[in-house]
């Protein structure tokens with residue numbers, strides 16, 4: 001086991017893409033850790049670097065353009081970045097499994113879904129074909145696919161969007177991973193099936209002590225399921241907290257904006273609230289705090305415009321990166337007050 | 339039905355069945371009745387929402403309307419023309435007027451084309467726009483969906499999931515279609531971008547009188563966005579009403595279950611969600627009578643025997659296919 005019940009700790013990871021137009025710093029100096037048996041959520045606007053963070057952990061960043069340029073990823077006491085590709089292949093899909101954001105990119109169109117799951121099971125477990133097939137049908141049943149005996153022999157294109165997503169989920173959990181990385185696992189699913197899938201993940205968590213890195217933009221799901229949450233903005237983590245505290249009192253202006261822009265049932269408005277502006281492109285990040293151009297405080301503040309605040313602990317278990325967050329002090333200021 | 343002329347699209351008793359084949363001879367042993375008698379109509383400039391469980395047939399309705407899959411029976415009338423029997427030439431015209439934002443953004447973008455080509459192609463082919471004007475229009479579309487115009491020379495794999503979805507939105511809007519079928523256009527997007535895209539779709543509707551068929555499973559989004567909402571279950575519409583009416587007065591037990599399953603953004607309410615009990619029945623062997631009866635809290639003997647028709651209940655354009663719901 002890792003130290004202090006930590007299964008995974010990501011330490012100062014930076015991942016860059018070297019494109020023709022310049023270097024896209026998709027993930028910058030990101031650190032967080034996931035405890036055994038807990039669910040850690042990563043949220044943030046489209047393009048902020050969530051999937052690249054996940055793919056970095058899996059070591060699936062496509063070279064030669066993409067590269068993890070610094071940091072450590074410690075899983076079960078080992079730095080994954082030191083492993084040979086062959087050793088990594090033993091971990092991938094086995095101890096660490098991932099549900100990818102787009103099912104069609106990870107399902108092979110020319111094989112039936114049954115064959116794909118059976119193959120995944122047999123790659124990592126000593127099971128005969130028949131046993132693996134039976135497990136597959138059982139798993140499809142658990143993720144709520146009606147008629148699993150028939151569906152198991154279907155090709156991906158014969159299934160609806162949500163069914164494909166569930167096939168992905170079945171494949172990912174079929175090897176009982178210790179860490180499940182779920183990148184937007186329920187976006188294509190309606191609320192009733194979503195609840196069923198999340199219940200299934202809960203159950204696996206209870207039975208096998210599985211940890212989950214949950215990437216989602218659905219703050220409802222986060223509120224309901226996550227133990228801890230990290231909010232990402234423009235390649236960096238800007239706030240980390242236990243989920244109950246985050247929703248009660250978001251500290252970063254960006255987190256506050258995110259919570260305000262949620263559509264809610266029964267509150268019909270002419271327009272939805274949005275955070276004005278868009279996430280900056282990693283090739284053209286603004287100076288200072290990257291959120292300052294969209295921030296009600298930062299857009300007219302000299303310090304926000306010129307110096308980027310780092311992620312700091314402001315009180316027990318809460319970290320934030322904002323000059324104006326309550327309790328946010330530089331090392332210098334901390335010394336002075338002591 | 340009222341004056342048909344005010345409807346841009348009218349779908350009447352649409353059925354799309356997929357044959358299930360078995361054995362060496364690929365004999366047809368049954369059908370997946372993905373869409374099994376769906377009727378609705380959308381007025382010009384309005385938005386109809388189609389919601390329902392995964393696999394209930396929403397995407398198949400969309401694809402059948404533009405003949406990406408062949409319908410088995412029924413009628414689809416667009417601007418007075420029957421789409422299902424239109425000849426090639428007319429179909430091409432119709433496909434200019436009806437565009438689709440697809441559910442799977444990655445699968446629907448050609449990986450070998452740059453974003454500029456993907457969005458610009460329909461403008462080039464259909465409208466003959468070239469050169470700097472084309473670049474300008476593409477850049478304008480990109481910024482409308484919240485992407486930097488500098489992205490124009492990048493390939494789809496260089497984008498995040500949500501960014502790819504927005505490329506699909508930009509492409510669908512390029513030709514200024516009359517009807518846009520949005521298949522889960524925002525479910526892959528975070529709330530902030532989601533709101534921006536929905537606001538954008540609304541603005542475009544006001545500006546150009548666009549009509550939308552809006553497919554989603556997020557009821558909060560549908561309430562905000564749609565004038566009329568139809569709820570689908572196993573290939574049929576089980577309830578339909580004006581958006582406000584449906585949310586304040588849901589009648590079908592399935593609609594009620596859908597509403598109570600929405601997660602609240604409040605950790606204190608954990609575990610309080612109501613669940614639909616029972617399993618989604620096999621679509622190949624649908625249960626007799628009302629297809630929802632095996633999971634329905636109100637079901638009685640008759641529900642197993644008699645299939646329910648979609649009927650108006652209270653003169654408020656509220657239709658429901660459940661006799662228990664009509665009792666009140």
Ligand SMILES: Nc1ncnc2c1ncn2[C@@H]1O[C@H](COP(=O)(O)OP(=O)(O)OP(=O)(O)O)[C@@H](O)[C@H]1O
Nearest residue numbers: 017026046047048049050051052496497498499500
């Ligand atoms: N192969 C690549 N080449 C260049 N840039 C890339 C590549 N992959 C990702 N990026 C860029 O890195 C940034 C982060 O992308 P990422 O996929 O992690 O976003 P995300 O947070 O998962 O967003 P979403 O919610 O939309 O999925 C984006 O700006 C994206 O354009």
Ligand SMILES: Nc1ncnc2c1ncn2[C@@H]1O[C@H](COP(=O)(O)OP(=O)(O)OP(=O)(O)O)[C@@H](O)[C@H]1O
Nearest residue numbers: 158159160161162356372392393394395396397398
């Ligand atoms: N090409 C096909 N061949 C065979 N069956 C198909 C085909 N396309 C769809 N189906 C089946 O039709 C049914 C309805 O699928 P459809 O994609 O319309 O569902 P949906 O309501 O869009 O679901 P989701 O919310 O998951 O996208 C499913 O049972 C699906 O497996």
Ligand SMILES: [Mg+2]
Nearest residue numbers: 051101498499
């Ligand atoms: Mg992503």
Ligand SMILES: [Mg+2]
Nearest residue numbers: 160161397441
């Ligand atoms: Mg669909």
